[in-house]
Amino acid sequence: MEIIERIRQRDVRAIARLMSLVENNAPEATAALKELYSITGQAFIVGITGPPGSGKSTLTDQLTKEFRRGGKTVGIIAVDPTSPFTGGAILADRIRMQQHSLDAGVFIRSMATRGHLGGLAKATGDVVNVLDAAGKEVILVETVGVGQDEVEVVKTADTCVVVTVPGLGDDIQAIKAGILEIADIFVVNKADREGADKTVTEIQTMMGLGPGRSDWVPPILKTVATQGQGIAELAEGILAHRAHLDRRGLRQMRQRERSRALFLELLQEQGTRRLLERASANGTLEQTIERIATRETDPYSAVEELLAKAGL
Amino acid sequence: MSEERKIRVLVAKPGLDGHDRGAKVIARAFRDAGFEVIYTGLRQTPEMIVSAAIQEDVDAIGLSCLSGAHMYLFPRIVELLRERGADDVVVFGGGTIPDEDIATLKEAGIAEIFTPGTSTSVAIDYVRTHIRQRA
Amino acid sequence: MTDDRKEIGKIKEAAKAWEAEVLDPALERSPERAREFRTVSGHPIRRLYTPADLADFDYTRDLGFPGLSPFTRGVYPSMYRGRLWTMRMFAGHGTPEETNQRFRYLLAQGQTGLSVAFDLPTLMGYDSDHPMSRGEVGKCGVAVDSLADMEILFDGIPLQDVTTSMTINSPAAVLWAMYLAVCEKQGVPYDRIGGTLQNDILKEFIAQKEYVFPLEPSMRLVVDTILFGARHLPRWHPVSISGYHIREAGSTAIQELAFTVADGMAYVEATMKAGLNVDAFAPRLSFFFNVHNDFFEEIAKFRAARRVWAKLMRERYGARDPRSWLLRTHAQTAGCALTAQQPYNNVVRVSIQALAAILGGVQSLHTNALDETLALPTQDAATIALRTQQIIAHETGVTHTIDPVGGSYFVESLTREVEEEVWNYLHKIDDLGGMVRAVEQGFPQKEIVDASYRYQQTVEAGEEVVVGVNRFVAEAEEPVSLLRIDPEQIAKQQVERIHRLKGGRDNGGVQKALDGLRRAAEGEDPWGQDLLMPRILEAVRAYATLGEIMGVFREAWGEYVEPAIL
Ligand code: B12
Numbered sequence A: 001m002e003i004i005e006r007i008r009q010r011d012v013r014a015i016a017r018l019m020s021l022v023e024n025n026a027p028e029a030t031a032a033l034k035e036l037y038s039i040t041g042q043a044f045i046v047g048i049t050g051p052p053g054s055g056k057s058t059l060t061d062q063l064t065k066e067f068r069r070g071g072k073t074v075g076i077i078a079v080d081p082t083s084p085f086t087g088g089a090i091l092a093d094r095i096r097m098q099q100h101s102l103d104a105g106v107f108i109r110s111m112a113t114r115g116h117l118g119g120l121a122k123a124t125g126d127v128v129n130v131l132d133a134a135g136k137e138v139i140l141v142e143t144v145g146v147g148q149d150e151v152e153v154v155k156t157a158d159t160c161v162v163v164t165v166p167g168l169g170d171d172i173q174a175i176k177a178g179i180l181e182i183a184d185i186f187v188v189n190k191a192d193r194e195g196a197d198k199t200v201t202e203i204q205t206m207m208g209l210g211p212g213r214s215d216w217v218p219p220i221l222k223t224v225a226t227q228g229q230g231i232a233e234l235a236e237g238i239l240a241h242r243a244h245l246d247r248r249g250l251r252q253m254r255q256r257e258r259s260r261a262l263f264l265e266l267l268q269e270q271g272t273r274r275l276l277e278r279a280s281a282n283g284t285l286e287q288t289i290e291r292i293a294t295r296e297t298d299p300y301s302a303v304e305e306l307l308a309k310a311g312l
Numbered sequence B: 001m002s003e004e005r006k007i008r009v010l011v012a013k014p015g016l017d018g019h020d021r022g023a024k025v026i027a028r029a030f031r032d033a034g035f036e037v038i039y040t041g042l043r044q045t046p047e048m049i050v051s052a053a054i055q056e057d058v059d060a061i062g063l064s065c066l067s068g069a070h071m072y073l074f075p076r077i078v079e080l081l082r083e084r085g086a087d088d089v090v091v092f093g094g095g096t097i098p099d100e101d102i103a104t105l106k107e108a109g110i111a112e113i114f115t116p117g118t119s120t121s122v123a124i125d126y127v128r129t130h131i132r133q134r135a
Numbered sequence C: 001m002t003d004d005r006k007e008i009g010k011i012k013e014a015a016k017a018w019e020a021e022v023l024d025p026a027l028e029r030s031p032e033r034a035r036e037f038r039t040v041s042g043h044p045i046r047r048l049y050t051p052a053d054l055a056d057f058d059y060t061r062d063l064g065f066p067g068l069s070p071f072t073r074g075v076y077p078s079m080y081r082g083r084l085w086t087m088r089m090f091a092g093h094g095t096p097e098e099t100n101q102r103f104r105y106l107l108a109q110g111q112t113g114l115s116v117a118f119d120l121p122t123l124m125g126y127d128s129d130h131p132m133s134r135g136e137v138g139k140c141g142v143a144v145d146s147l148a149d150m151e152i153l154f155d156g157i158p159l160q161d162v163t164t165s166m167t168i169n170s171p172a173a174v175l176w177a178m179y180l181a182v183c184e185k186q187g188v189p190y191d192r193i194g195g196t197l198q199n200d201i202l203k204e205f206i207a208q209k210e211y212v213f214p215l216e217p218s219m220r221l222v223v224d225t226i227l228f229g230a231r232h233l234p235r236w237h238p239v240s241i242s243g244y245h246i247r248e249a250g251s252t253a254i255q256e257l258a259f260t261v262a263d264g265m266a267y268v269e270a271t272m273k274a275g276l277n278v279d280a281f282a283p284r285l286s287f288f289f290n291v292h293n294d295f296f297e298e299i300a301k302f303r304a305a306r307r308v309w310a311k312l313m314r315e316r317y318g319a320r321d322p323r324s325w326l327l328r329t330h331a332q333t334a335g336c337a338l339t340a341q342q343p344y345n346n347v348v349r350v351s352i353q354a355l356a357a358i359l360g361g362v363q364s365l366h367t368n369a370l371d372e373t374l375a376l377p378t379q380d381a382a383t384i385a386l387r388t389q390q391i392i393a394h395e396t397g398v399t400h401t402i403d404p405v406g407g408s409y410f411v412e413s414l415t416r417e418v419e420e421e422v423w424n425y426l427h428k429i430d431d432l433g434g435m436v437r438a439v440e441q442g443f444p445q446k447e448i449v450d451a452s453y454r455y456q457q458t459v460e461a462g463e464e465v466v467v468g469v470n471r472f473v474a475e476a477e478e479p480v481s482l483l484r485i486d487p488e489q490i491a492k493q494q495v496e497r498i499h500r501l502k503g504g505r506d507n508g509g510v511q512k513a514l515d516g517l518r519r520a521a522e523g524e525d526p527w528g529q530d531l532l533m534p535r536i537l538e539a540v541r542a543y544a545t546l547g548e549i550m551g552v553f554r555e556a557w558g559e560y561v562e563p564a565i566l
């Protein structure tokens, strides 16, 4: 396939085009992803999540600068929400990252959630793989930033950075449940504002209350993203976490987890689809539903029957 | 089994022009029409716009310029797209553009120009009918 | 009081009777044109206003007398009977030579004040040879790269006799320094120099988008100029607190007023924090508002503005000097109300808007030209716009008495409603921690984009009529001829001049001045009273360019990237 060759050669247009194919669920995309899969798994993937306006994009921009200074190539995926009313989206995280737009070592892609919940788009994982295959060494994934339930990034990232800001007050309590568990690193951004230390203490207290974790204690770092303060420390923290993962073999474990999740998801999706396709093609589906509705059979037996017919 | 294709448009403000009221109205109207709109903010060079358009694999770039610098900026963007083999991206624009400049801009490869007073529905219809449905 | 109350009761009864016996049957026969009527800003307007709408109105408290608090009826005791407003037309394009010619022409026409329009590179603090300036040099205003250009711009114009207004913001301190240096060369002492710097940085973040530096150093520059002005230039207005741009970006009338006042409060607070007594600078603050289409809403806006400001200055900031309480304002007719379609209709719009400004009691006015939707105005079109003001001043008689609309049940009610809603916004902004914080959080920006989009939708739905655009559309139209400006040609001249300048000046001296400036900019405690202005002046006198000086600040302070608010 030509596109594969072009992606191996880091052709920006080809990378971008494949991402669209992936997002649009095009058949060519699956074909390409199959071929590229063997060369993925190289990139280090960092998730950046936190409430709206907390500075995720600004941090992403600054981290990119920092990693570039260290000679690493960077891929960025920034996710913004799709409007549930119109299906449209305004993708504007990029505004803060435009200083990298002319750097060939940085690739920035905006994605709309297209109805997917959990803080990412459905195709984000595959788009990460495309960037990975295209040789980006660090991949930064910025989640939507609606503040809740944005824990899906943990399935994609090696390291999860959870961003908060001073003065959120009760919100910290509100988000703590899911977020606390996924954080590998806490960032208190906007530390130029009043109350940063108080927020740090709050997070410490919350962590103390939480279930005891492995031997990695998530550091709590203060940053002023707009001024680049604390960014070097954050990059260091990320690398330290990565070293920790490597040391413990946890990175492979996380990758294995990801492989499992991806595989199961695909299996579920495609298995169901295939079964349904077959059943509707020969009319069995409607007949079965009719028989269930008229109480001729029950749904439990009907499922067993259908699976048995498929040899399962 | 491909889902309904989303139209992706980059709405961009080239040059030093800070008039963003119209660009924001257009971006929002496009969103409400179901498009995915990438907005890169103010003070973008033609190079930055083209690079963003390519990475984002947009179907079209909608340029907005009210400062009168369109005669330099708009053609330059088309030229850069060509250089990078991305001239399938449709470039159109709007703003403070005297009628007599429109022909020159079209010759330079700008597909359409929308001047003050344009209804956003006209721009939306234009995009729907003129954007090649790729992939 | 009891009499009043009785009277109001009688009116209310009579109104009820009128409704039942006269109005309702009439409406039965022919209903009204719309279910509800609203101003262009969406403010609801009732069918009829009577004394009942002003039940607890107190003449001396709410209106008072011209020149007396709360200044509803005007800031001066005799208003236009004494002196007409200043007819100050915004002008400038191309090279400094061209604009100098234009200024001389305007002064010869009897204009006493100048108002300089700069091109976008200058507004953004770039020299004409910067890559970002490509295509923009001299296009939207005059290009000024260094003191050398400023000398040409005001060549032969006696600066002790004219007042000059400069629409410049992020680089305001630098352009001001250049102007002062020209005055020095002309031998005009500082205390005789009069004029205005726009220098209202908060509305740049909110509306005009000519921000360069982050909020804090931007505020620092504004306070620096206020302090310098208070010390050395008693006749200068260091800041023109501007609602014009906020409105043009799409706000409502109430938002325009509320955000402008909130910006003003931020400057007052920052300057007081720098150690200056409020009465030492407040009298030099001036304002700049829009005049839009909705006639009475605009009049009410100006009246409410004076009332709100006077109360704030007296009560909140403890100003003692009555001059500190005055909201003196320039106004400009609404550019965004002009239509490209059937452009001659714009003359009519501008006339009505200008009339509203005068009935609203403004001190100075710019009227837009009919051809401004597509280019800078031609001289002929700008002349009609000036004549419009002269006709209002000399032919209509509206200047013969002070505040002719005062006492109208409608206008007084509307003035009061506008004021109330402005206070609501001000409370909200207080809750956000003041205007600087509110801007940082994007609050006014979000309110404005929403209002702007709403307006666009009402126009497209035909709910808001725009003559020639969505109603009464013409089949074919004759285009008007426009002013053409070729930025490439102007850039060539400017770039050559920069090269000559850099070759001929004492570059060691420039470097020294810039280094001093850098240290001052990087300094932590700005109000150790070592102001930036004197150092900027030094750099300017050494012929450092605008781009060089702004470059020092850009390096020291970084650049602002705005949050995405759509
Ligand atoms: C509003 C306005 C402002 C506001 C801008 C607020 C903001 N944040 O946007 C303020 C007051 C701040 C302002 C300032 C200036 N302005 Co101004 N401004 C205007 C004005 C009056 C209206 C523009 C507007 O917003 N209209 C409403 C919107 C909805 O319409 P629109 O932008 O035209 O967009 C519509 C169409 O054009 C089209 N469209 C536009 N873009 C796009 C993009 C796409 C993809 C599509 C499909 C369609 C499309 O669709 C839109 C919907 O109908 C125009 C004159 C006019 N009447 O048009 C002058 C005008 C553009 N300004 C002008 C000038 C000179 C300036 C200044 C440089 C003045 C100075 N020297 O200080 C500054 C510079 C500001 C800056 N940072 O760039 C000149 C430009 C001259 C030229 N091009 O030769 C004009 C033409 C006025 C004039 N004749 O003097 N301005």
Ligand SMILES: Nc1nc2c(ncn2[C@@H]2O[C@H](COP(=O)(O)OP(=O)(O)OP(=O)(O)O)[C@@H](O)[C@H]2O)c(=O)[nH]1
Pocket (backbone or CB within 6 Å): A050, A051, A052, A053, A054, A055, A056, A057, A058, A059, A093, A096, A144, A145, A146, A189, A190, A191, A192, A193, A223, A224, A225, A226, A227, C440, C561, C562, C563, C564
């Ligand atoms: N004072 C201060 N402001 C900051 C800091 N970091 C970011 N900001 C500002 O906060 C606002 C939001 O920043 P973004 O980076 O867009 O935040 P985000 O989390 O990506 O926002 P969403 O993607 O919309 O959820 C911007 O105005 C930034 O300039 C900081 O450290 N200090």
Ligand SMILES: [Mg+2]
Pocket (backbone or CB within 6 Å): A056, A057, A058, A093, A142, A145
């Ligand atoms: Mg973001």
